[in-house]
Amino acid sequence: MRADELQRLVDESPLHRQLELRVSQVEGGKVVLDGRAGECHLHCEGSEVTHGGIVATLLDAAATFALIALTGEDWSTVDLRVDYLRPLPGGPLRVSGEVVQAGRRIGRAGAVVVHPESGRECAMATGTFVRTVAQTGVQH
Amino acid sequence: MRADELQRLVDESPLHRQLELRVSQVEGGKVVLDGRAGECHLHCEGSEVTHGGIVATLLDAAATFALIALTGEDWSTVDLRVDYLRPLPGGPLRVSGEVVQAGRRIGRAGAVVVHPESGRECAMATGTFVRTVAQTGVQH
């Protein structure tokens, strides 16, 4: 899948558009997305830290898009483990997703959120995914 | 902690306010929050399914607030496993969090998202948490 094709899928979600997610790289089973956590994505008013739920959103999206980009098919998240390593500051952010295994039924992928200014990994995730027939959600 | 005290903490996050999270119940190590997934929280435009990142946000919040309500102290998420059982429709939602263990350093809590109309569990989570000194984020 090409970056512009993947970008179209990314843009289907209002949440991804809010986070200004742009596909920076698609290669084999790896995708890189750049974005930005705004005021409404912070942990609390006046905080300098992005909400953990937003971090999970980014990781889930990157891992899922890595599987979609590799296979050209749609995948749904079955389960996801998120490890919060350190706070992700608001502002520019980068999230990478990588396919571990794309099986006939089950896929595995990981993802990492990096704070681009410091280059530090702020959170990482590992998830299990299932191929979906339609784009209407989880179809186990 | 009383429901109104917890509500004040819940309201500190713009994301929680967007999701209209109201504390419905606080008792021992259990909290129940009612809310609403709006247009901007859906998986994609025209979809009837809430974005998985929003579901993770709800579960993380409920589990963390269960620990906060029980102990009166602040906790940060160390890691979280989310299991997506079935799509959560947009609109009204309910999320419950429950403390499993509140240790000296480490806490464990679980959470469940239910679709109130059908009464069905849509997702569940288990997480590990750490007591934080200040409210500025993860302090391992």
Added chain:
Amino acid sequence: MRADELQRLVDESPLHRQLELRVSQVEGGKVVLDGRAGECHLHCEGSEVTHGGIVATLLDAAATFALIALTGEDWSTVDLRVDYLRPLPGGPLRVSGEVVQAGRRIGRAGAVVVHPESGRECAMATGTFVRTVAQTGVQH
């Protein structure tokens, strides 16, 4: 599935026989197994604590057997999260498994290890499973 049928499957594994696992209860999607951690299952020589790998083995077995007992079909573990709550002393032990969801392709189940003398939960787990065609292992 009846307790004696399930016991035959449990006994197929040398590791389960070493742990003296006996099916105490099978009902709907729930199974209870009683067993015993011997000298060779302890964390280290002279320790009074069961090895964490043995605890994971018990949890995985109980969750998988809950799915097998409910459906009469074989399931393989796709992924498993184990939470170690407190040390499990050597000697008598009890592990319960419970089905959360038995879908067409994907199953979810949880398990808890209890120290029967104290009644305390020592570890718990949540896992994702896949129906297998043959008993030769993971068939994703």
Added chain:
Amino acid sequence: MRADELQRLVDESPLHRQLELRVSQVEGGKVVLDGRAGECHLHCEGSEVTHGGIVATLLDAAATFALIALTGEDWSTVDLRVDYLRPLPGGPLRVSGEVVQAGRRIGRAGAVVVHPESGRECAMATGTFVRTVAQTGVQH
């Protein structure tokens, strides 16, 4: 920590000795252990596949020893996610552990089990760990 020092700790567990675990490499936050799954570690009699509980044992051990080797202190597993990618055949096996983060209180480490003959990854894990005061088990 030197390989021979780590080997002494590895050998304290009867289960590790049964699996013939030998420290092949220790460097920074990375350890490699070689071992062997025997008859009693197989999924069932006559099976060619190692029991999932043994795989979890290997991953837990390698991740924990990576933290111990890096810091010279003892760590206990708080939680562990295991992903079973494909069956691990009985016989020779290799497991590597790597530190992700060694914080003041909390550590994170990952591990991978490889089948040395084929070079294929059979399972991987990510875990959260806590520094322990004594070697008597989990001390949260």
